[in-house]
Amino acid sequence: MLNQQKQNLVENYRTYGETQKQIENLESAISVYREIIKIEPQSSDYYELGMLLVKQEDFEGALLCYEEILKMQSWSEDKAQKNVTLGIALIKAGKLREIINCYHKIFDKNIQNLEFYYQFSISISTAGLISEAVTFFKELPKAQFPKQVKQSTNVSSNSIYDLLWDALNQTNSDNLDLNQDLEGLELKSQEIQKHFSRKELKVFQIDKLHPKHIKYIKNSGIVLEYVKLIIIENPHLENIYINYFESTNGVVQTRTNNVKKKELKKDTGEYKYQAIEFTQSLVEFGYIYAVCPLSGRVVRSNTSFYLERLTLIYRFEGEEVFYIILNNFIGSKAALYIPKLNICIAFSGTKKTVTNIPQHIANKISKFQSYAVSNWRDVENYLGNVNKSLVEVYGTMKNLGHFFWQDVTGIYYLYEQNLLEKIDYFCGGWNQYLNLLSIFPEIPENKILDMSEMSGEEQFRFMLKNNFFCVRITDAFIKQTVGNRIAQAAYNLCSQEFIAEVRKAKENNNLLLWINVRTHNKVWVDQDENYPKIINSLIDDFSDLRIGIVFDGTPDASDSVKKLSKKPNQR
Structure with a gap:
């Protein structure tokens, strides 16, 4: 009974406070919200009070409200946006350093709280405060791991293939020097791929990690929180990355924003195809950006390897050389690979049609290794050329x-x-x-x-x-x-004869049907039987009309079209 009375009182206060805010009676509204937070406050109450205090230029009081909001960590989409609005208002008032201190105080610079930091950085960038977003992003928590990465015991050997591969994956690629007498060595990519296929590459799926996997990854020096940040596609995050390197003399560089990419979603609200944003940054500024999965340092690359079909591999130099692999039709990031650790982490961007993702990724990497080693001189020259x-x-x-x-x-x-x-x-x-x-x-x-x-x-x-x-x-x-x-x-591309034939069919028929015939894996399996039934049904329904039919499809559908063209009107 007492709790109900308290809730009723708070709701009455909120209604009154909102009214006072609407009529610009700020002092009264502030007093009301101060009473609410004495009784049973929610993050929205601290938000309302904080925004009122910003208007009154009581920034110290507003910062205390923001601190309380961070403590509650109420990050549902609606509430999170309000929390962001207060933080942005304080930054616009010149309180960026104080906001950073709030985050450090509440989240203790703990790497497990990394998402709170980078999501707010993105929000700052979205608000157009890109310099401030970069400053905030530089305050991201750092992992408390030793920086020296232990090389996998499975990687090195006396094989010339391994020696070449290790040399091509030095972090100091500008000074790459393969001191090997290799000019007379015959290197065959198929033989090399077999060699690397026999090695035990550790492939993990980020959405299927067991505790033992997480422990293994952590002990290797990889920070999963950084890996998750690598996956994110966001144009405002890209602007942060760009200005890590491009901002000079206080001039902010931003991506062209004439149009926005659309993100196709499933009915559940999940992304079916998320907009791929990093490619525009690559085109406009000449680099792909990421954070090092070992140190969290922002790095960029203008080095790529094309591995036929849909596979593109981008090479980065962080604490160690690492690669981001693309291999699906939408072009999203599919995997992270760190050669020195012999570890690969597959993302959800891996091809959906693949049943054995670890093996699929391992095959891609061994092929990449074979091509790189068999063409090592070209790779060496490529890595040394900055233009x-x-x-x-x-x-x-x-x-x-x-x-x-x-x-x-x-x-x-x-x-x-x-x-x-x-x-x-x-x-x-x-x-x-x-x-x-x-x-x-x-x-x-x-x-x-x-x-x-x-x-x-x-x-x-x-x-x-x-x-x-x-x-x-x-x-x-x-x-x-x-x-x-x-x-x-x-x-x-159509011949004049074909165009004339279609026009004639249109003139000689009251109704012209255009039927697309498919083959491959997305096909109506009974189309050869059922398209004629549909056509015959339409002929019966529109018996007073002359009906013409145009069959369309790729060249590999020609056999199906021949079958279909013989069947209409056959009972």
């Missing part, structure tokens, strides 16, 4: 839908951001379903390269020899303007 050309890789997936859905939309995104000219070359792979220039006449013809006749290793070597920094920009939403470009490019 890279930026190349957009497209048409590398054997799927018509993904060519348009990811590759073409990604390039169109660059067009909308006025960043197309930042790309030095556009390099097409084995699966170019339309000529890129027919879709994007804005691209100069001399910027188009073709690697469709090359083997996987030849493509790897081609990128190294030309000193290319690779990117595959993607999007997940086909706009009408993109569809119009694709349709016009496809129309221009």
Whole structure:
């Protein structure tokens, strides 16, 4: 009974306090909220009081309110936004150092509280206070681990393959010197891949870590909190990374923001395809950014390795050399690999169709090792050359839908951001379903390269020899303007005879049906039987009309089309 009376009293106070706030009676509103926090305060009460005190320029009192909010750690989406608003208001009032001290006091610079720090850094950046966001980000907790990383006992041996691989993964790549008499050595990538495949690479899935896995990773010197930060895709986090290096004389550098990428979500609210943000930073500023998984230091890279199809590998130099691997159609970060530790951590960005993710990732890494070692001289030269050309890789997936859905939309995104000219070359792979220039006449013809006749290793070597920094920009939403470009490019490929035939069919029929026939793994398994049933049903329903049918599909659907074209009107 007493608790109910207390709750009623608090609610009455809140109603009255809100009224006083609305009529700008700030002193009265402050008094009311001070009474509330004496009785049964919630974080929202401290927020309201804190914001009122900011208006009154009582920053000391507002900071105490913010401190109480941090203690409560009420971070549901709605409440978290209010907490952020108070923090931002205090920073705008010049209290950044005091806010940092609040975080250190409440969260004790504990690495386990890292997310509270970097999420607020992102919020500061979102508010346009990028210099302040960088300053706050530099205060992120540091892991209390010894910095010396113990090399995995499984890595080193007397094998020339291992010696070469270890040498290519020194952190001091600018002074890389392979003091080996290797000129007469014949290196075969298949033999090398077998060698590395026999080694026990530790592959962990970040969403399936058991306590023993966590212990092993921690004892290796890897900080999982840093790994989780590496995975995050956020344009405002990218602006923080950029200004770690680009901000000079107080001038803040920000990404172009003409359009925003869309994030496709499932009905549950989870991300199905999260917008990939790091690629725009790479195009616009020439680097991919990350934090070192061992030290948390912000690092950047303009070094990439292309491993055919969808696999791109970016090399970073932190406490040790580490790699971020991409290998799915959306282009998200799929794994972290640290050669010295012989450890790989797979992210949820790994291809969804893969049943054995550890083995899939291990195969990618052993192939990368084999290509790097067999082409070690090209790798050595590439690592020593700081002047890279930026190349957009497209048409590398054997799927018509993904060519348009990811590759073409990604390039169109660059067009909308006025960043197309930042790309030095556009390099097409084995699966170019339309000529890129027919879709994007804005691209100069001399910027188009073709690697469709090359083997996987030849493509790897081609990128190294030309000193290319690779990117595959993607999007997940086909706009009408993109569809119009694709349709016009496809129309221009049609012969005049075909166009005349379609026009004649349209003129001679009251109703024209366009049926798309699919093959591969996303197909109606009974389409050969059921499309004719649908057609016959429509013929019966519209018996007074002449109906024409156009079957459409990729060339590999031609057999199905032949079967279908014979079946309508057969009972």
